[in-house]
Amino acid sequence: xxxxxxxxxxxxxxxxxxxxxxxxxxxxxxxxxxxxxxxxxxxxxxxxxxxxxxxxxxxxxxxxxxxxxxxxxxxxxxxxxxxxxxxxxxxxxxxxxxxxxxxxxxxxxxxxxxxxxxxxxxxxxxxxxxxxxxxxxxxxxxxxxxxxxxxxxxxxxxxxxxxxxxxxxxxxxxx
Numbered sequence: 163x164x165x166x167x168x169x170x171x172x173x174x175x176x177x178x179x180x181x182x183x184x185x186x187x188x189x190x191x192x193x194x195x196x197x198x199x200x201x202x203x204x205x206x207x208x209x210x211x212x213x214x215x216x217x218x219x220x221x222x223x224x225x226x227x228x229x230x231x232x233x234x235x236x237x238x239x240x241x242x243x244x245x246x247x248x249x250x251x252x253x254x255x256x257x258x259x260x261x262x263x264x265x266x267x268x269x270x271x272x273x274x275x276x277x278x279x280x281x282x283x284x285x286x287x288x289x290x291x292x293x294x295x296x297x298x299x300x301x302x303x304x305x306x307x308x309x310x311x312x313x314x315x316x317x318x319x320x321x322x323x324x325x326x327x328x329x330x331x332x333x334x335x336x337x
Contacts, residue, residue, distance in 0.1 A: 216271055223274030229281050230288055237274045244273040279309025 223237055248269050252261035280288055283305050287298045294302060 219271060219274055222278050226274075226277045226280045229285075230277075237277065240276055241270055241273040245270040275309065275313065277305065277309065278312060279305035279307065282308035282312075 227237065245266060248261050248266045251257040252266070283302060287294065287301055290298065
């Protein structure tokens, strides 16, 4: 019995199999090449997805900065602090298995979102040059929850419930 590899939308859609050892070796070689091709495609798509995600985060952070120009340097400082804190925590036993390099990088990349909720704070409070009153300060502290609510629609619950809370955890845990 023999199946021929056929093309479907640019990719192989069937496996070639034969009855003798030569056919088997040819099939193994073709499968290896197909596997390498698929791995390359996955790697390329992962890079594209990461670039899109990073661009989206930077754009959203820029939105917060437009409303509050003082936020810009604060965002960069916060990114650095988040990374340094995560790296320090990784040295401690309960965090060693969780704070892998990729997780720390994701925390660093999503840290600019921690102030995205400022877009929901009235200008009279957000841009007030003087010291905030107690009531105004309480309103200002709500920006973390406002940001988490805005991002809530982007992450399915099953993702948030794992040990790494993602961007929403970064925003919600801000205060």
